[in-house]
Structure formats: structure tokens, C-alpha cells
Amino acid sequence: MNNSDLLISMQEKIDAMQDALVGMEARIAGLMEEAAATEQVAETASSGNMGLTLFVFALAIFLGVELITKVPSQLHTPLMSGSNAISGITIVGALVALQNVPADSPMVIILGTLAVITASVNVVGGYLVTDRMLGMFKSKKEG
Amino acid sequence: MQSFAYIIASILFIIGLKQLGSAATARRGNMISAVGMLLAVIATLAGSGFSWTWIIAGMLIGGAIGAIAAKKVEMTGMPEMVALFNGSGGIASLFVGWASQQNPGPGGLTTASEIPLFLAVLIGGVTFTGSLVAWAKLSEKIDGKPIQFKGQQIVNIAVLAAILICGVLFVMNSGGTWNPWLLLIVLLSFVFGIMVVIPIGGADMPVVIALLNSYSGLAACAAGFIISNTVLIVSGSLVGASGIILTGIMCKAMNRSLGNVLFSGFGSASSSGGTAVEGEAKPISADDTYYILEAASSVVFVPGYGMAVAQAQHAVKELAAQLEENGTEVSFAIHPVAGRMPGHMNVLLAEADVPYEQLVEPEDVNPNMPATDVAVVIGANDVVNPAARTDEASPLYGMPVINVDQAKTCIVLKRSLRPGYAGVENPLFFCENTRMLLGDAKASVQALVSQFKED
Numbered sequence: 001m002n003n004s005d006l007l008i009s010m011q012e013k014i015d016a017m018q019d020a021l022v023g024m025e026a027r028i029a030g031l032m033e034e035a036a037a038t039e040q041v042a043e044t045a046s047s048g049n050m051g052l053t054l055f056v057f058a059l060a061i062f063l064g065v066e067l068i069t070k071v072p073s074q075l076h077t078p079l080m081s082g083s084n085a086i087s088g089i090t091i092v093g094a095l096v097a098l099q100n101v102p103a104d105s106p107m108v109i110i111l112g113t114l115a116v117i118t119a120s121v122n123v124v125g126g127y128l129v130t131d132r133m134l135g136m137f138k139s140k141k142e143g
Numbered sequence: 144m145q146s147f148a149y150i151i152a153s154i155l156f157i158i159g160l161k162q163l164g165s166a167a168t169a170r171r172g173n174m175i176s177a178v179g180m181l182l183a184v185i186a187t188l189a190g191s192g193f194s195w196t197w198i199i200a201g202m203l204i205g206g207a208i209g210a211i212a213a214k215k216v217e218m219t220g221m222p223e224m225v226a227l228f229n230g231s232g233g234i235a236s237l238f239v240g241w242a243s244q245q246n247p248g249p250g251g252l253t254t255a256s257e258i259p260l261f262l263a264v265l266i267g268g269v270t271f272t273g274s275l276v277a278w279a280k281l282s283e284k285i286d287g288k289p290i291q292f293k294g295q296q297i298v299n300i301a302v303l304a305a306i307l308i309c310g311v312l313f314v315m316n317s318g319g320t321w322n323p324w325l326l327l328i329v330l331l332s333f334v335f336g337i338m339v340v341i342p343i344g345g346a347d348m349p350v351v352i353a354l355l356n357s358y359s360g361l362a363a364c365a366a367g368f369i370i371s372n373t374v375l376i377v378s379g380s381l382v383g384a385s386g387i388i389l390t391g392i393m394c395k396a397m398n399r400s401l402g403n404v405l406f407s408g409f410g411s412a413s414s415s416g417g418t419a420v421e422g423e424a425k426p427i428s429a430d431d432t433y434y435i436l437e438a439a440s441s442v443v444f445v446p447g448y449g450m451a452v453a454q455a456q457h458a459v460k461e462l463a464a465q466l467e468e469n470g471t472e473v474s475f476a477i478h479p480v481a482g483r484m485p486g487h488m489n490v491l492l493a494e495a496d497v498p499y500e501q502l503v504e505p506e507d508v509n510p511n512m513p514a515t516d517v518a519v520v521i522g523a524n525d526v527v528n529p530a531a532r533t534d535e536a537s538p539l540y541g542m543p544v545i546n547v548d549q550a551k552t553c554i555v556l557k558r559s560l561r562p563g564y565a566g567v568e569n570p571l572f573f574c575e576n577t578r579m580l581l582g583d584a585k586a587s588v589q590a591l592v593s594q595f596k597e598d
Contacts (some may be wrong), residue, residue, distance in 0.1 A: 027155060032377070033150060036194025052377055053368060057285040060377040063157065064384025071164040073479045074502055076486030080285070080373050081162050081225050082173050083385045084356050084437060086156055089180065089378040090236045090363040092187045094201075096370050097242035100249075106244040107320055115238030122232035122359075127177045128213035129190045129224060134170040136218075136493040139500065 021066060028063045032056070078133050085126025091119035148186030149374035155179030156378045160385065166499055175232040183374050218494040219451045222352060222484035226278040229355045231271025236362035237329065243369045244317060244325055252317045260317075261328065261367030266362040268332025269339070274355050277338040277348060281483050287345025296406070299338050306331045343404065346525065347485045350393045350404045359384020389485055396479035398531075398542040409410055427578035428588060433594040435578075439516035439552075441472040442507060445545050446488045447481045449522015449558070453584035459521060460495035462588050465595035469494040474501050476508040476545050478526035507546045518550035520571075522557070522584050530571045553577045556564075556584045 071079055094115035101108045144289045146545050156179045162172025209228075216224045240263035244252065247350025252260070279285045304453060306328060313324035343351055360382025360544075394401050436442060444463065450456060463473045481488045489502055512518070520527050523545075530537040531544045555577060571577055580587050 009181050010592050022256060025161075029154070029547075032153070032157075040530065050371075053371055053373065056373055057364065057368075057376050057380050060380040061384045064160075064381040065388055066384040067157070067160050067164065067381070068388040071502060072166070073392070074477065074486055074489040075164065075166060075500055076479070077168055077221060077225070077393075077484055078169055078173070078492045079160075079163050079385070080353060080485055081221075081228070082169075082176065083160065083175075083382045084228050084232065084359065085223060085358070086176055086256050086364045086381060087159070087232045087382040087587040088235070088240055089156075089183060089375055090232060090366050091180075092183055092238035092372060092375055093243070093363070093366040093370060094235060095184065095187045095193070095198060096248075096372070097239055097246055098194045098198055099190060101194050101246055103246060103503070105320075108242055109194060109197055111242035111245060112194070113201045115242055116198055116201030116481050117205035117208075118201050119230045119235035121209040122205075122228050123180055123209065124206040125209025125213045125224075125231075126228050127173060127180070128210055129221075129228070130173045130218065131170065132213060133218070133221070133490055133493070133572070134173060136490070136496075137166055137169065137499055138493065138496060139166070139498055 025066050034065035078130050082130040088119050095118045145186050152183040152374050153377040157396050175557025196596035223278050226274045229359050230271045230274030232359040233267045236263045236366045237267030239366045255351050257314045259365045264328050265332045266358050270358040271338035271592045272333045272336030277351050280345050289344045290341040298384040303336050338510045345405050349480050349485050353389040357383050398452045413516045424572045424579045429590040441515050442517045443515050444475045445520045445523050455585035456491040456495040458585050458588040460497050461592045474503050477502050481526050509546050512549040515550040518547035519555045521554045548574050556580045557588050
């Protein structure tokens with residue numbers, strides 16, 4: 001078998017693996033929906049959902065790995081700043097911290113507000129800068 | 144209802160991330176993920192009992208800062224900007240953790256929320272100061288060289304041990320307005336963040352930024368465990384995982400393990416070794432360069448951090464356009480770790496309107512290198528160092544490089560004959576077919592462009 005044959009057969013194998021991965025992703029997305037739905041039930045039932053949150057966590061890590069492995073290097077910067085913007089989701093935690101604040105506790109107000117400010121910087125800045133960057137990526141066809 | 148909205152938001156994040164992975168859909172992917180974020184925020188605020196004044200004030204202030212920064216930043220300053228946004232997300236998770244200790248909600252604090260609280264504060268704090276140090280190194284507010292001292296590892300281990308002890312003590316006693324253990328954890332995590340980034344050299348910053356990106360996601364994920372919030376856990380761990388993968392890709396592009404990047408202080412004086420290079424570099428004038436380029440039928444540009452520093456991307460694009468008009472085949476070979484951030488060069492060239500089809504990766508360009516007439520190296524150094532292939536004593540040995548030395552002629556644009564950022568000698572400059580065009584990269588390229596225009 002010469003080199004180019006070897007390359008072609010390797011390419012074919014890689015393609016087959018990629019197809020398998022796409023299938024797995026679809027299944028994981030389905031599982032995640034189920035898991036989240038199950039958790040909704042659990043939440044309404046009672047607390048004690050630690051096991052389920054860990055389950056969701058494990059699936060999400062796995063999904064994240066599957067999603068990113070195939071990204072071409074030219075997109076690394078936007079991918080990084082785009083996923084960085086997603087990590088600003090901690091803003092939800094900041095909002096919850098400012099919910100039902102006990103009377104007479106300036107400490108919660110200060111910490112919560114600081115959390116909202118810094119998370120907003122992350123969210124707004126992250127999405128805008130990613131969009132600005134991606135707006136510059138042009139194909140030859142688009143001129 | 145809220146959980147349902149959170150599920151939709153998580154799915155939007157997943158679709159968004161997936162679409163960010165391909166050039167044609169990336170921009171839409173980013174928007175989809177932004178819509179997911181908006182949905183998550185609205186769903187959260189659908190509850191009751193919020194301190195609206197502070198929330199609105201915080202969002203307006205933070206949003207304005209973020210928007211202005213995102214609009215103002217130069218594309219060359221993008222690594223610094225990403226580092227700062229990372230740090231901002233990290234400190235936000237730290238504040239969320241701390242605020243939850245003060246306002247734990249109806250159930251109070253349990254071990255199941257105290258442990259993630261500890262982790263959110265720890266990882267958030269490390270991300271914050273680590274990102275600030277990375278930012279300072281990138282913007283050259285402090286020296287980009289690794290800062291190392293004797294017993295550094297021991298100090299780091301001691302700090303980490305102290306943090307873990309404080310963590311245990313905090314879980315045992317988590318109450319109080321000024322909980323001493325929590326305050327100590329905040330302080331020590333700040334110290335630890337500084338300690339882990341200072342020994343890493345400026346050229347390794349792509350790895351560090353990708354890793355800190357991962358941390359900021361994990362911090363958000365920990366914050367999600369405090370309040371048992373699925374959307375935080377899902378999106379935080381997505382970011383955590385993607386950051387780790389990106390870190391792995393960067394390490395692979397440098398042929399080094401993550402442990403090696405984090406602990407070896409690559410590029411410090413002691414580690415720069417390799418066989419001394421003998422010979423004389425041959426300088427070339429802009430006029431002669433013009434004649435070589437004018438006669439070439441294929442030209443490969445290899446940009447590096449020097450192009451970013453000289454802000455030469457627009458001039459380079461203009462030169463490429465002139466060459467194409469002249470019937471020359473032009474491409475840009477981009478090394479994954481060229482610059483100070485993953486994909487840094489791609490962003491700069493995109494800003495200068497270079498279509499992304501012209502940007503090629505090393506493994507695609509290397510096989511054609513011997514048939515290439517001219518390779519033009521603009522401010523790149525370590526990523527084109529042939530010692531990585533040939534000299535086993537070189538610290539770069541084994542790193543995949545762009546084989547510009549195999550081109551028929553190699554023209555290196557460089558400010559001076561100093562070694563590169565990693566402090567390693569580059570035998571490329573002394574090759575038989577290498578010519579050095581010394582001077583500011585932008586001025587040199589502009590001189591070539593005006594030569595073409597006069598023609």
C-alpha cells in the first residue's frame with residue numbers, strides 16, 4: 001500500500017469517526033434534555049438533587065469536549081472569546097444573590113451588585129467583541 | 144416554567160458553540176448563544192423579591208464598561224482584552240460565592256452548597272488575578288519573561304495546602320458576616336493566581352489564556368452547584384471543557400505537555416540552550432526584495448507576533464494584493480501558536496480583509512514548501528525555527544514548525560538579529576537561501592508596496 005492510499009484510507013476512517021461523533025452528539029443532546037426535564041421534576045418534588053446536578057455536569061463536560069475537538073485553528077480566538085462570554089452565565093447566580101435580600105444586610109447588596117457589574121462586563125463585552133471579530137472574517141465570495 | 148426556559152437556554156448555548164466551530168456559521172452561533180444568555184437572565188428575573196435598583200444599576204454599569212471596551216479595543220490588543228474579560232468573569236463567580244454565603248436563601252448553607260461555594264471563590268479568585276498577570280504580561284506592563292525564584296514550587300504547594308485547610312475549616316464553620324476562613328480563601332486564591340502565572344513566559348500565553356478561559360467556566364459551574372442551577376452548571380462546564388480542549392491543542396502545537404508549560408518557565412535564561420549557531424546573516428535591501436518578489440510565481444507569508452506589534456497587517460494585505468495583481472500565487476501560513484493568543488494572526492489578517500481561504504495551516508503548506516519561490520517571514524521567529532526539526536539540543540526540538548528554510552528563497556523581516564521571544568537562537572537567519580530585511584516590519588512592507596505601485 002503506498003502513502004496516498006494509506007492517507008485516503010485514514011481519511012475515510014476519520015470521516016467515519018466524525019459521523020459517529022455527530023450521532024453521539026445528537027444522542028447526548030437528547031439525554032441532556034431528558035436529564036434537565038427529570039431535574040425539573042426533582043426540583044418541584046424536593047431538594048436532594050445533588051446526584052442529578054452531578055449527572056448533568058458530567059454530561060455537559062462530555063458534550064463540551066465533543067463540540068470543540070473539530071474547530072479549525074483560524075476560529076480559535078472567536079471560539080475562546082465566545083465561550084468566555086458564555087462563562088458570564090454566572091450573572092444568573094449574581095441575580096439570585098440579589099433575590100430576597102435580608103433586611104439590614106448591606107454586605108449582600110455590595111457583593112451582589114459587584115457580581116452583577118463584573119458578570120455584565122463579561123457577558124456584554126464578550127459577545128460584542130466576538131461579534132466584531134467574526135464580522136471581519138470574510139470569505140472570498142463575499143468580497 | 145423557569146426550568147423550561149433554562150433548558151432552552153442550555154440548548155441555545157450548545158447550538159451556539161457548535162456553530163462557532165465553522166467559519167460560515169460562527170457569527171450566527173455567537174448570536175444564538177447571546178439569545179440563550181438573554182433568555183436565562185429573563186427567566187431568572189421572572190421570580191420575585193429582587194433588589195431591582197441594584198440589579199439595574201449593576202447591569203447598566205457593567206454592560207456599558209463591556210460595550211465600550213469591546214468597541215474600542217484594537218484587534219492587536221485582543222489577547223489582552225480576552226484576558227480581562229476572563230478575569231471579570233472569574234471575579235464575578237467569586238462575588239457570587241461570597242454573596243451566597245451572606246444570603247444563602249431559605250434552606251441555609253449545607254455541606255452540598257459549602258463545598259461548591261469554596262470552589263467558586265477559589266477558582267474565581269485564581270482566574271481573576273491570573274488573568275490580570277496575563278494581561279500585564281501581554282500588554283508589557285510587566286516583563287514578559289518568566290519570573291522564577293528558588294523554592295517556587297514549595298511556596299505554591301504551601302499556598303495550595305493552606306487554601307485547602309481553610310476550605311475544610313470553612314465547611315465546618317461557614318457563618319458570619321466576616322467569616323475569617325472565607326476571607327483567607329479569597330486572599331490566598333488571589334495570591335495563588337499570581338503565583339501560577341508569573342513563572343510562565345510571554346510566548347506561552349496562548350496556553351495560559353485558554354486555560355484561564357476554562358477556569359472561568361468551571362468557576363461559573365461551581366457557582367451553579369451552590370444554588371443548584373442547571374443552566375449555570377451546563378454552560379459553565381461547556382466552557383470548562385472547551386477551554387481544556389483548546390489548551391490541549393495549544394500544547395500540542397508547541398510539542399509540550401501542559402505540566403511543562405505551567406512549571407518549566409520556558410524561555411528563561413537557564414533553559415535557552417541548543418547548539419550555538421555559526422555563520423553570517425545576509426541582509427537585503429527593500430529594492431532587491433522587490434525584484435525577488437516581482438519575479439516569484441508563488442509566495443507564502445508567515446506572520447508572527449512581530450506583525451501585530453508593528454501593526455503591519457494592512458500593509459501586508461496590500462502587498463499580497465499587489466502580488467496577486469502581478470499574477471503571483473499568495474497564501475498565508477499560520478502557525479497555531481503564532482502571536483499571543485490561539486488564532487491571533489487569523490483575527491489580525493481578517494481585520495485587514497484577507498479572505499480566510501488564503502490562510503493555511505502548517506501541515507498543508509509544508510509539503511509544498513520546496514516548490515515555493517519565496518517565503519516571507521514577518522515578525523515570526525520560533526514557529527519557523529528549523530532547529531525544531533534538526534537540533535536535538537534545542538529547547539524547541541520536536542515542535543511542529545513552518546519549514547520556510549525549504550523555500551527557494553526565504554526573506555525574514557525583522558527589527559534586529561535578536562533571538563525570539565523564547566530566547567532561542569534561530570539558525571534560519573544564517574541559512575544559504577535566507578535574506579534579512581531589517582527594520583520596522585510595517586515600514587519595510589510599505590516600501591515594497593510603493594515599489595509595486597510605481598511599476
